[in-house]
Amino acid sequence: MTISVQPMFSAGPSMGQRFLLLSGTMPRLPHPFAVKLGARIKELRMTQTPYVTQTWLAREIGCTVQQMQKYESAETRIPSCRLKEIADALGIKLSELVSPIE
DSSP states (O other), X not given: OOOXXXXXXXXXXXXXXXXXXXXXXXXXXXXXXHHHHHHHHHHHHHHSSSOOOHHHHHHHHTOOHHHHHHXXXXXXXXXHHHHHHHHHHHTSOHHHHHGGGO
């Protein structure tokens, strides 16, 4: 006669597996254009004379520093009206912000 022993506790699903179980979807990766756009905003911000901080730019466009960080890291997509505000705050045309990315 063979007796099988089952563990009382299992490690259970990982955080990622739990997310999949609860939501039924994979986490969304940032769109490649959003990544390039965020990098472009950061590049333009840092090459301004004098240097423009995320805090200053966030204040100018009416958002939080955290939201500005999410825009630059492509965690959050940028609404078109916010793009215009960013371009205006940096003193450039909207086309200068977006067209080099294509």
